[in-house]
Amino acid sequence: MTSAAKLLLGCIADDYTGASDLANTLTRAGLRTVQTIGVPASDLALPEVDAVVVSLKSRSIEASLAVTRSRAAETWLRGRGASHILFKICSTFDSTDAGNIGPVMDALRADSKDSIVLVTPAFPETGRTVYQGNLFVGPVPLNESPLKDHPLNPMHDSNLVRVLARQSKTRVGLVDLATLARGADAVRAKLADLVSGGVGAAVIDAVFDRDLETIGQVALDHRLSVGASGIGLGLARALVAASRAKPDPKGATRVTPVGGPAACLAGSCSQATLRQIASAEKVMAVLHLDPERVVAGKDEAQRALAWAKERLAAGPILIASSSTPAEVAALQSRHGRDAAGHAIEQAMADIAEGLVLSGVHRLVVAGGETSGAVVDRLAIPGFLVGAEIAAGVPVLRAVGAGKGEMVLALKSGNFGGPEFFSDALALMP
Ligand code: ADP
Numbered sequence: 001m002t003s004a005a006k007l008l009l010g011c012i013a014d015d016y017t018g019a020s021d022l023a024n025t026l027t028r029a030g031l032r033t034v035q036t037i038g039v040p041a042s043d044l045a046l047p048e049v050d051a052v053v054v055s056l057k058s059r060s061i062e063a064s065l066a067v068t069r070s071r072a073a074e075t076w077l078r079g080r081g082a083s084h085i086l087f088k089i090c091s092t093f094d095s096t097d098a099g100n101i102g103p104v105m106d107a108l109r110a111d112s113k114d115s116i117v118l119v120t121p122a123f124p125e126t127g128r129t130v131y132q133g134n135l136f137v138g139p140v141p142l143n144e145s146p147l148k149d150h151p152l153n154p155m156h157d158s159n160l161v162r163v164l165a166r167q168s169k170t171r172v173g174l175v176d177l178a179t180l181a182r183g184a185d186a187v188r189a190k191l192a193d194l195v196s197g198g199v200g201a202a203v204i205d206a207v208f209d210r211d212l213e214t215i216g217q218v219a220l221d222h223r224l225s226v227g228a229s230g231i232g233l234g235l236a237r238a239l240v241a242a243s244r245a246k247p248d249p250k251g252a253t254r255v256t257p258v259g260g261p262a263a264c265l266a267g268s269c270s271q272a273t274l275r276q277i278a279s280a281e282k283v284m285a286v287l288h289l290d291p292e293r294v295v296a297g298k299d300e301a302q303r304a305l306a307w308a309k310e311r312l313a314a315g316p317i318l319i320a321s322s323s324t325p326a327e328v329a330a331l332q333s334r335h336g337r338d339a340a341g342h343a344i345e346q347a348m349a350d351i352a353e354g355l356v357l358s359g360v361h362r363l364v365v366a367g368g369e370t371s372g373a374v375v376d377r378l379a380i381p382g383f384l385v386g387a388e389i390a391a392g393v394p395v396l397r398a399v400g401a402g403k404g405e406m407v408l409a410l411k412s413g414n415f416g417g418p419e420f421f422s423d424a425l426a427l428m429p
Pocket of ligand 1: 270321322323328343344367368370413
C-alpha cells in the first residue's frame with residue numbers, strides 16, 4: 001500500500017474546491033493524484049501516486065497564517081520527495097493588497113531558492129486567459145467581471161503584474177504571449193533577462209492550452225510555480241511528455257471494489273439535486289427527513305438510521321433533507337439560516353457516521369457544505385481521485401482512513417445529470 005516513490009508534483013491549494021478541481025484536472029491528464037484535507041500526518045500511508053494536492057483554507061485568512069500553513073504543506077510535500085511545488089490559487093486571482101498570494105509566494109520562493117517563479121492563473125477551458133499580464137474572465141477584463149464585487153476579495157485591477165507587485169516583496173515582471181509563442185527556449189531566455197534585472201516573479205500570458213504546455217515545460221526547470229488548474233494541466237502534460245509520468249487511464253479510473261451496502265445522502269436543495277432525488281425514488285428506497293424534527297434534536301437522525309439498517313441489505317438507500325425553496329425559506333425564517341443549515345449538516349454527519357458503523361463503505365453525498373460536514377466527521381485525511389461520474393465529480397477512494405476501504409462521491413448541488421445517484425453507484429463497485 002505505501003510507496004517510497006517520490007512525488008513528481010506537490011500542490012498546495014488555498015481552498016478545498018480549488019484543490020478538488022486541480023486534483024481532477026491532474027487525474028484527467030494522466031497523473032495518479034491524491035487530494036488531502038489539510039496538511040496530512042507525517043506517517044500518512046499513500047498508494048503509489050504521482051501528485052498530491054494539499055487542500056488548505058488559506059485564501060482569505062490573515063496573510064501570516066496563510067504563510068505558516070502553506071509552509072507546513074510545503075515541508076510535508078518536499079518530505080515526500082516533490083521536486084516541484086505548485087501553489088494553487090483561484091483562476092480569478094482572488095486576493096487583496098494584503099495578500100495572500102504575494103506573501104505565500106515570497107515565503108515558498110525563499111524556501112525553494114528559485115531565482116524566478118512563473119505565475120499564471122490562466123485556464124482557457126474555463127474562460128480564464130491572460131494577455132499582456134491582464135486577466136480576462138470570459139470576454140471581459142477581471143475588473144469588469146462580477147469579481148469586481150466579490151464580498152471578500154473585490155478585484156479592481158486586471159493587470160496582474162501590478163496586483164502581485166502590491167502584495168509581494170519580490171520584483172514582478174512579464175513574459176508576454178509573443179515570447180511564449182516562440183517556444184520554451186524563448187521563455188527561458190526571457191526569464192534569464194528578467195533575473196539579471198532583479199525580477200523574481202514573472203506573470204506569464206496564456207490564451208490556449210498549448211501555451212500552458214510550454215509554460216509547464218519551462219516551469220519544471222524550477223522548484224516552484226504559482227497558478228490555477230491551467231498551469232497544473234501544463235505541468236501534468238509536461239511530466240507525461242517527458243515520460244516522467246506514465247499516463248494510465250485505467251489506473252486513474254480503476255477503483256478497487258469495496259463491496260457491501262451503499263448509501264446516498266442529500267443535503268443540497270438545488271434544483272438539480274431535487275430532480276436527482278425524484279429519479280432515485282424509482283430505483284432505491286428513499287427517506288425524506290423532517291427538517292423541523294432535525295432542528296429539534298437528535299431523534300430524527302436516529303430514526304433515519306433505524307430505517308436505513310432495515311433496508312441496507314436489500315440495496316442502495318437514499319436519505320434526503322432536501323426540500324423546495326419555499327419550505328427551506330420557511331424553516332430558515334423560524335430558526336435562522338445558519339442555525340437551520342448547521343443542524344441539518346450535523347444530522348447528516350451523524351447519519352453518515354452511523355451508516356459507516358453499520359458497514360456502509362460506499363457513500364454518495366450531494367451538497368458542498370453537506371459533504372464537508374460528512375468528510376470532517378468521518379475524519380478522512382485524503383482521497384485518491386478516480387473516474388469522473390459527471391463533469392467535475394470524480395469517484396474518490398479514501399486514503400489513510402481508520403475505518404477501512406471506502407469509496408465516496410461528493411458533489412456540489414448543481415452538478416450531475418438526472419440519474420446522478422445511480423450513475424455514481426454504478427462506478428463505485
Ligand atoms: P449546495 O452544494 O447545493 O449548496 P450545500 O450542502 O452546500 O448544498 O448547502 C445546503 C445547505 O442547506 C446546508 O447547510 C444544508 O444543511 C441546508 N439544508 C438542507 N436541507 C435543508 C432544508 N430542508 N431546509 C433548510 N436548509 C436545509
